[in-house]
Amino acid sequence: MEISRHRSLPGGRAVLGGVLMAVAVVGVFSAYTRAGQDPTDPIVVTTRSIRVGEVLEASDLRQVDGELPGDTAAFADVDGLVGRVALGPIDEGEIVQAGSVTAESATPGVHEVAVALPRRQIAVGRLKPGERVDVFVTYDERTSSVVRGAEVVQIEAEDAGSLTSDREISLVIAVPTGDAVAAVVHALRTGDVTVVRSTFAAASVDDPLEYEGAGETSVASTDEAG
Numbered sequence: 001m002e003i004s005r006h007r008s009l010p011g012g013r014a015v016l017g018g019v020l021m022a023v024a025v026v027g028v029f030s031a032y033t034r035a036g037q038d039p040t041d042p043i044v045v046t047t048r049s050i051r052v053g054e055v056l057e058a059s060d061l062r063q064v065d066g067e068l069p070g071d072t073a074a075f076a077d078v079d080g081l082v083g084r085v086a087l088g089p090i091d092e093g094e095i096v097q098a099g100s101v102t103a104e105s106a107t108p109g110v111h112e113v114a115v116a117l118p119r120r121q122i123a124v125g126r127l128k129p130g131e132r133v134d135v136f137v138t139y140d141e142r143t144s145s146v147v148r149g150a151e152v153v154q155i156e157a158e159d160a161g162s163l164t165s166d167r168e169i170s171l172v173i174a175v176p177t178g179d180a181v182a183a184v185v186h187a188l189r190t191g192d193v194t195v196v197r198s199t200f201a202a203a204s205v206d207d208p209l210e211y212e213g214a215g216e217t218s219v220a221s222t223d224e225a226g
Contacts, residue, residue, distance in 0.1 A: 040065060040067075041065065041066055041067055041068050041076075042063055042064075042065060042076040042077065043063070043064055043065070043066045043068065043074050043075075043076065043095055044061050044062070044063055044064075044074065044075040044076065044077065044078055044080075044081055044095070044096050045061070045062060045063075045064055045093050045094060045095055045096065046060055046061060046090050046091070046092055046093060046094055046096060047059065047060055047061060047062050047092065047093075048060060048092050049089070049090070049091055049092045050086045050089065050090040051086065051089055052086055052087065052088050052089055052114045052116060053085060053086060053112075053113040053114040053115075053181070053184075053185060054085070054086050055083060055084070055085055055086075055111075055112065056081050056082060056083065056084050056085075056086065056096075056101065057082060058078055058079075058082050061078045061081055061082070061096065062078065063076075063077060063078055066095075068095075072095075072097065073097055073098040073099070074095050074096065074097050074098070075096055075097075075098070081096060081101065082105070083105030084101040084102050084103075084104070084105055085101060085102045085112045085113070085114055085153075085154075085172050086100065086101055086114065087099070087100055087101060087102065087114050087116075087154075087156060087170050087172065088100060088114070088116065088170070099156075102153065102154045102172050103154060104153075104154075110151075110174040110175065110176060110203075111174070111175050111176070111177065111178055111180065111181045112153055112172050112173065112174050112175075113172070113173060113175060113181045113184050113185065114170055114171070114172050115135070115170070115171045115172075115173060115184065115188065115193070115195065116168055116169070116170045116171075117168065117169060117171075117193060117194075117195065118167070118168055118169075119157075119167060119168070119169055121192075121193060121194050121195065122169050122171070122194075122195045123194060123195065123196045123197075124195070124196060124197045127152060127155060127171075127197070128152070128155070129152050129153060129154055129155060130151065130152065131151075131152050131197065132149045132150060132151055132152065132197070132198040132199075132200055132201075132203075133149075133150055133152060133171070133173060133195050133196060133197055133198050134147070134148040134149065134150070134195070134196050134197075134198045134200070135147050135148075135150060135173070135184055135187065135193060135194075135195055136193070136194045136195075136196065136209075137187035137190075137191035137192065137193050137194075138191055138192040138193075138194070139190070139191045139192075141212065141213040142210065142211065142212050142213070143210070143211040144208050144209065144210040144211070145208040145209040145210075146180075146183050146184055146187045146193075146205070146208070147173075147175050147180050147183065147184060147203060147204070147205050148198055148200050148203070148204050148205075148208075148209075149198045149200025149201065149202050149203045149204055150173040150174060150175050150198070150203045151173065151174045151203065152171055152172070152173055153172040153173060153174050154170075154171070154172040155169065155170070155171050155172075156169070156170045157169050157170075171195065174203065175203050175205075176202075176203045176204070176205070177205070179205070180203070180205045183205065
């Protein structure tokens with residue numbers, strides 16, 4: 001009588017090895033499947049380079065499909081961005097993130113411009129949106145006001161909103177005319193700009209204050225509204 005031997009069951013190590021191989025195969029398959037999927041997140045990107053202070057228009061933006069990390073705060077539609085002001089330069093084709101633009105669209109009837117300066121050049125503490133500021137520029141031995149009574153639309157600080165450090169602060173201010181925007185931008189590019197709290201009740205570029213060298217302050221108009 002022939003006695004046949006039963007095949008022994010695989011040992012624990014063999015079973016564990018098989019499980020690990022199965023998991024690896026499933027993982028590779030899942031990764032391959034995900035790689036073959038089309039991106040599904042709608043994302044708004046720029047169609048051209050945007051300078052700080054520019055108001056975004058529909059032609060500056062387009063919607064594309066992509067994949068974003070879970071913690072990225074980006075915009076999904078163009079309409080939600082039209083009219084907002086750029087707080088910093090945005091390159092062509094770059095994703096427009098929430099921190100790159102103002103929280104709201106520009107106010108009709110005024111022009112909004114972003115002013116990014118070191119804290120020491122914004123000579124106000126506890127500044128809040130809705131308050132007004134004067135913008136001054138210094139060239140060599142001469143200082144003059146660029147715009148007075150400009151309303152603060154938005155304020156951002158590099159260190160989570162603190163205005164007490166030496167880091168850069170971005171203000172978005174509302175000025176009355178396109179010429180005033182050009183004057184502020186020119187001052188930022190060519191001179192040393194300082195922002196101070198204003199007593200004006202409305203924005204004005206008329207009758208600027210001027211200071212020449214070590215002489216006395218020259219005031220074209222001393223009447224202040226508000």
